[in-house]
Amino acid sequence: MRAQISLDLLFAFVLVTLTMLNLIYLSNSEIAHAESFDVMAKVRVFSTEIVDHTAKVYAVGEGYSLKEEPPQIEGAEFNITFNGAENKIIVNVTVNGKSYWVVKNSTVPIANASIVVESGGEFWIKTVKIGDMLYANITKGTNGN
């Protein structure tokens, strides 16, 4: 009688294990997905912030600089490019050999500039006068100059 119970248990255990293995497999891949998604969400917030702050700096006008800090992502390198010709702001983040990037339209005129910064670093958004026109610009200078 005791042997019968343990056999039943064994079968039930096998079936439960099958289901659990499937679940574990699914959750593993979800974790990998969540990890890359964490970076994507941060890049998205960061890029929106830059576009937003660029417009603000431009609105305040000449001589105004705003300090920016990239989000905390381990081992990340941020490459921020202002493309004045097409009026596009490109944020490219490289984490462990994987690259994440987004191209956004700037709402204000911008100069041509490109900087590379790491998590924990800082950079400035400022205005620059070229000819008679005022442009928003990005720089790594210590105090915005």
Next chain:
Amino acid sequence: MRTSRRAQTAIEMVFILSIIFIGLILIVPSYVENNTNVAIVGYVRSSVSKAVDYLNTGIMTNEEPYSYLNPILANITENPHLSIKSLTSEETGSEVTIKVTLSTPFQSIETLPSLAENITAFVKKDLVENFRFTDNNGVLSYGGKTVNIEIDVVRG
């Protein structure tokens, strides 16, 4: 007397065991089959929702399966607000057909060229890479079953 009782118990035990084994033989195949179908639907859903998340976030990456969606993102300037509207599965003996309907409120997204094709390509690649599906010249299979995926994008 004593030996015959013992023999009787042994025969009862054989009966009980045989009933358990017959039950097992009947239950296990259908359980495994059902489990395979449920797993396929679960995997496809998870993969489609990855694609939708990726497109809605709008950040491009060069990671393998995601790069299949980059041609779409290059044509999108704002959040497409895609969502999974319905997911149905039809199961026959050797085939599982899954129809996924995505919805977006924007006509410009709905009419994007090869939107559904790109998402399908991503889902197939993702299933092969992350969920142990196999791809024989474009025919997906999992657990000995052929899996057909049809993705459709509608407005609303």
